Amino acid sequence: MSTSEIQTVSIDLQQRSYSIAIGSGLIGNPKNYAQLPAASHALLVTNTTVGPLYAEALRGALQTKYAKIHVVTLPDGEAHKTWQTLNLIFDALLENHCDRKTVLFALGGGVVGDMTGFAAASFMRGVPFVQVPTTLLAQVDSSVGGKTGINHPLGKNMIGAFYQPLLVLCDLDTLKTLPPNELSAGLAEIIKYGPIADMTFFDWIEANLQALLDRDPAALAYAVQRCCEIKAWVVGQDERESGLRAILNFGHTFGHAIEAGLGYGNWLHGEAVGCGMVMAAHLSRALGLVDDAFVMRLSKLIRAAGLPIVGPRLDQQDNAACYLDLMRVDKKADAGAIRFVVIDGPSSAAMRNVPDVMVRSVIDVCCT
Amino acid sequence: MSTSEIQTVSIDLQQRSYSIAIGSGLIGNPKNYAQLPAASHALLVTNTTVGPLYAEALRGALQTKYAKIHVVTLPDGEAHKTWQTLNLIFDALLENHCDRKTVLFALGGGVVGDMTGFAAASFMRGVPFVQVPTTLLAQVDSSVGGKTGINHPLGKNMIGAFYQPLLVLCDLDTLKTLPPNELSAGLAEIIKYGPIADMTFFDWIEANLQALLDRDPAALAYAVQRCCEIKAWVVGQDERESGLRAILNFGHTFGHAIEAGLGYGNWLHGEAVGCGMVMAAHLSRALGLVDDAFVMRLSKLIRAAGLPIVGPRLDQQDNAACYLDLMRVDKKADAGAIRFVVIDGPSSAAMRNVPDVMVRSVIDVCCT
Numbered sequence: 001m002s003t004s005e006i007q008t009v010s011i012d013l014q015q016r017s018y019s020i021a022i023g024s025g026l027i028g029n030p031k032n033y034a035q036l037p038a039a040s041h042a043l044l045v046t047n048t049t050v051g052p053l054y055a056e057a058l059r060g061a062l063q064t065k066y067a068k069i070h071v072v073t074l075p076d077g078e079a080h081k082t083w084q085t086l087n088l089i090f091d092a093l094l095e096n097h098c099d100r101k102t103v104l105f106a107l108g109g110g111v112v113g114d115m116t117g118f119a120a121a122s123f124m125r126g127v128p129f130v131q132v133p134t135t136l137l138a139q140v141d142s143s144v145g146g147k148t149g150i151n152h153p154l155g156k157n158m159i160g161a162f163y164q165p166l167l168v169l170c171d172l173d174t175l176k177t178l179p180p181n182e183l184s185a186g187l188a189e190i191i192k193y194g195p196i197a198d199m200t201f202f203d204w205i206e207a208n209l210q211a212l213l214d215r216d217p218a219a220l221a222y223a224v225q226r227c228c229e230i231k232a233w234v235v236g237q238d239e240r241e242s243g244l245r246a247i248l249n250f251g252h253t254f255g256h257a258i259e260a261g262l263g264y265g266n267w268l269h270g271e272a273v274g275c276g277m278v279m280a281a282h283l284s285r286a287l288g289l290v291d292d293a294f295v296m297r298l299s300k301l302i303r304a305a306g307l308p309i310v311g312p313r314l315d316q317q318d319n320a321a322c323y324l325d326l327m328r329v330d331k332k333a334d335a336g337a338i339r340f341v342v343i344d345g346p347s348s349a350a351m352r353n354v355p356d357v358m359v360r361s362v363i364d365v366c367c368t
Numbered sequence: 369m370s371t372s373e374i375q376t377v378s379i380d381l382q383q384r385s386y387s388i389a390i391g392s393g394l395i396g397n398p399k400n401y402a403q404l405p406a407a408s409h410a411l412l413v414t415n416t417t418v419g420p421l422y423a424e425a426l427r428g429a430l431q432t433k434y435a436k437i438h439v440v441t442l443p444d445g446e447a448h449k450t451w452q453t454l455n456l457i458f459d460a461l462l463e464n465h466c467d468r469k470t471v472l473f474a475l476g477g478g479v480v481g482d483m484t485g486f487a488a489a490s491f492m493r494g495v496p497f498v499q500v501p502t503t504l505l506a507q508v509d510s511s512v513g514g515k516t517g518i519n520h521p522l523g524k525n526m527i528g529a530f531y532q533p534l535l536v537l538c539d540l541d542t543l544k545t546l547p548p549n550e551l552s553a554g555l556a557e558i559i560k561y562g563p564i565a566d567m568t569f570f571d572w573i574e575a576n577l578q579a580l581l582d583r584d585p586a587a588l589a590y591a592v593q594r595c596c597e598i599k600a601w602v603v604g605q606d607e608r609e610s611g612l613r614a615i616l617n618f619g620h621t622f623g624h625a626i627e628a629g630l631g632y633g634n635w636l637h638g639e640a641v642g643c644g645m646v647m648a649a650h651l652s653r654a655l656g657l658v659d660d661a662f663v664m665r666l667s668k669l670i671r672a673a674g675l676p677i678v679g680p681r682l683d684q685q686d687n688a689a690c691y692l693d694l695m696r697v698d699k700k701a702d703a704g705a706i707r708f709v710v711i712d713g714p715s716s717a718a719m720r721n722v723p724d725v726m727v728r729s730v731i732d733v734c735c736t
Contacts, residue, residue: 040703083451094522099701122490124699125517125528126608149493154462159490161529240494331492333467335408 028057042066079265109135110142117148121163134174136186140227184306185270247349251277257326261314274307311367410434447633477503478510485516489531502542504554508595552674553638615717619645625694629682642675679735
């Protein structure tokens with residue numbers, strides 16, 4: 001596959017359907033924005049790291065389409081996924097007299113995408129927006145599917161909306177400037193799609209991990225495309241997570257506890273998810289759903305991707321209790337019972353309530 | 369009509385359809401909540417004025433249905449319709465380990481209803497909620513139709529969501545404890561429905577104004593029911609305000625400017641809308657759409673309802689410019705042009721762009 005061609009994956013959600021374009025050199029090409037609705041204003045939302053690299057290219061490509069293009073640059077990192085930062089977007093929209101037709105562009109990683117999407121969902125009760133993800137994690141996961149939101153001190157992504165973009169533009173060139181730990185964080189979400197949906201893809205990741213770590217364009221292009229296809233298939237069946245969609249949270253229940261327990265931004269989201277998948281695999285093993293070989297195989301790939309596989313101690317006194325408390329505020333929790341995504345067969349995940357005592361023993365085994 | 373019977377108005381929005389129940393003694397009767405979904409938690413959101421009067425009755429009626437009932441009491445008034453206050457609801461939800469099935473109850477006026485609705489829309493990306501409006505204004509307008517949100521210092525209701533309740537319960541008994549200025553504020557929204565949709569109802573209001581001011585139960589019951597019917601008819605055709613629904617904002621463009629210009633909470637929303645309707649009527653007259661007699665008739669009824677009909681000066685230097693600046697951030701504005709709701713015939717409203725010079729002269733005529 002030539003990396004200069006554009007692959008398209010469609011998300012089928014009736015009147016909220018949209019396309020994901022995947023390829024090189026996409027951001028600066030005005031053609032890619034031709035189908036967007038006309039408006040007087042566009043607002044580019046980016047962060048202090050990504051803005052200097054790509055904001056001018058995006059602005060240039062939009063210049064013939066929008067008379068007024070405003071830019072708001074947010075501080076970088078999960079620690080800033082707060083109301084205070086979100087309000088910078090609302091301030092920019094109102095100070096610049098943006099109206100109901102204004103199109104927002106999220107230029108950055110998952111934090112920028114989640115906040116821009118929630119701002120678009122809420123500004124004047126809803127304006128259109130476009131995702132231009134610049135991290136591997138955002139391209140394979142967070143920019144697709146319409147989950148938007150911010151963190152609350154007591155829980156990750158607790159405040160938000162399901163709100164679909166008009167378009168997702170995955171420019172693979174942006175992955176060239178990604179720091180190594182961010183590349184690994186993206187690989188965590190890529191690896192996730194194997195156990196929950198496609199072990200053939202998992203085989204492919206194992207065989208091509210070095211190419212991915214070396215940022216081979218063809219390998220990255222295929223990985224992004226396949227992840228988007230799987231995510232599109234899941235989201236197309238269950239947009240608002242009344243059932244199936246929860247499998248995409250494999251590793252996230254433990255992962256969110258790690259993020260909240262350490263303080264947002266200490267571990268990258270993908271790092272926490274990588275380690276969380278190892279813990280969820282151990283839990284699946286404790287339930288008798290998978291064998292030791294599967295746990296070993298998954299752990300090995302996650303470690304080889306440059307991700308942690310040993311959980312941090314969140315509390316010196318009673319570490320497991322701290323994890324359990326943090327996990328009880330998970331969105332999947334129901335009447336105080338934590339619901340875990342477990343692997344229950346090849347390419348298959350399920351939701352299970354698990355007794356605290358079993359979760360405790362998994363935490364004890366998996367944490368330093 | 370006996371006031372002890374319950375009138376029901378239906379809002380038809382496919383899978384988001386719901387009922388408005390109107391009657392006496394509704395809050396404390398468990399039967400009225402029987403159809404709501406089961407959940408472990410309920411959260412009652414109220415304010416410091418309404419809570420002491422009705423929160424215990426509501427809690428008592430819900431006790432057999434929900435194992436855990438939490439109450440959060442917000443400060444009262446439009447000045448508190450902010451993110452900081454909204455966050456008190458999120459804090460209560462998370463501190464009490466509420467889950468995705470938790471049902472929120474908005475017990476209060478428009479501010480409590482708008483904030484509770486937006487919290488319900490955003491908590492875990494959407495949980496169910498019930499409106500229990502306790503002011504006349506909320507019963508005839510703001511609790512119905514799914515507009516939720518908070519204010520931004522630069523504009524009213526700029527941040528929010530379209531999010532429908534499961535049920536609206538208008539307990540007419542709560543109107544007995546309403547302060548006189550709040551009663552008048554509600555009358556402003558009642559009067560609004562005449563010019564935009566039903567001049568026969570306007571005739572009825574003129575004939576029954578004293579009964580309404582005297583809080584005659586039968587008169588109030590009919591007014592609430594008729595307003596809800598009209599609002600249901602409008603919202604059923606245009607839930608997200610892509611067209612027709614904007615007519616419900618008659619008087620609101622000027623009104624929002626008054627509220628923002630004086631600082632939220634100085635005039636009640638209904639007071640600002642009352643005065644705003646007089647200004648919008650003058651604008652309709654300037655456009656040649658109505659005659660002087662209509663402007664006089666509307667102004668007379670608004671004044672008789674105990675509402676201001678002379679606009680406040682928002683700026684000693686250039687008052688009209690101040691109004692215009694504030695109105696340009698209105699949600700109906702399009703590419704910098706303010707769009708006004710005008711009356712263009714009996715029971716008929718329309719949207720119009722109006723030259724600034726004409727708006728200026730109306731402001732000059734209508735303000736002290």
